[in-house]
Amino acid sequence: MAVGEAGARKRSPGRRKKGAKASTADLLLDATSSLMVERNSADVTFADIAEHSGLNAALIRYHFGSKAGLFMALLERDAGGTFGNLEALVSADMPADQKLRHHVFGVIKTYWRYPYMNRLVAALSLESDSEAARFIAERFTLTLADAQRRILEQGEREGLFRPIDPMMFYFSVIGSCDHLFNARHSLKFAFGVEDIDDDLRCRYSEHVAGILLESVMV
């Protein structure tokens, strides 16, 4: 059953620094991440993760408490890790239209790297306790929505953008960025595209950023 410690070490080290030794918690997150990519689903059990990582399932409970805890830690690692860049972008000395363009490229790159992100968010938001849903909303939605609001306000001050409702804007931007990755079956069966390569990622980013800039600019 278990693939053994050696098998676990072969897997991608995710966002760890080169040469840093992976902790048990990191190995469990890596195994969860690669299983979700493989299955295109957040439907993974502790037993699956144990088998894939070669680690005992009890360690998952020890490190993360519950499946919700594990999922929150994964979301924090994957998306939370990009929020430093987002804050730097929003406070940079740069016109608002360029910021909006970079923001769209950044969001799409995150979905491209972690295509299970939305399944993860959906799975968390269905947890019976609402703590997980609140965590997502406060840590992720509000962080993104607040960054967008500040870019939109800057654009208005600079006379570049027309007034836009930031809540409406949030749902239309994130929905556009996400759907290519969320609906891979459509991409495959309706358009014959098996994989989202770097070229498609860039062209889609240009398309979404183009639509948004055309529409918000005065």
Add this chain to the structure above:
Amino acid sequence: MAVGEAGARKRSPGRRKKGAKASTADLLLDATSSLMVERNSADVTFADIAEHSGLNAALIRYHFGSKAGLFMALLERDAGGTFGNLEALVSADMPADQKLRHHVFGVIKTYWRYPYMNRLVAALSLESDSEAARFIAERFTLTLADAQRRILEQGEREGLFRPIDPMMFYFSVIGSCDHLFNARHSLKFAFGVEDIDDDLRCRYSEHVAGILLESVMV
């Protein structure tokens, strides 16, 4: 356990004509639909549906063969029922910008009526046989994408629209239309909005149609 036939009859008759007697298959679809709305999830079992409809679970297998069969029938009823209007819109004698606006309002209205639509599509696309994923792609994605392509081509011919890649357009339009309904937890916890009422639905439709029209029009 079972709520009884009377309980089943009390439920909304969905898209049936007034006065028409609901068939067993209709009652099973109604029960599945109302359970998915209640749970904001496509995670329902035959036992749940049996309890909710007051009908025997064996009838689900008799009428639909499998869970995938049931889900495909529900998708066909909810979304497939709108495709006659879509075809009428595309072939109508009307400028392309008005068609695009009506199309966005139509897609958003469908998500508003059947907020579980995307969970249903995601659940179907994960079925082990790819028949379900192919069904979605051919019946839904291609129908929508083809209608959009024809509207975009008309707009170009009329000198109203700039050239747009229809595949990119498809994913950005459907993603925008869907996300408000797909991410209700964000709406609730990050923006304090509990329900999507008719007013919010209309304002969101105006927002998305506005963004798209601003960006595609010459």
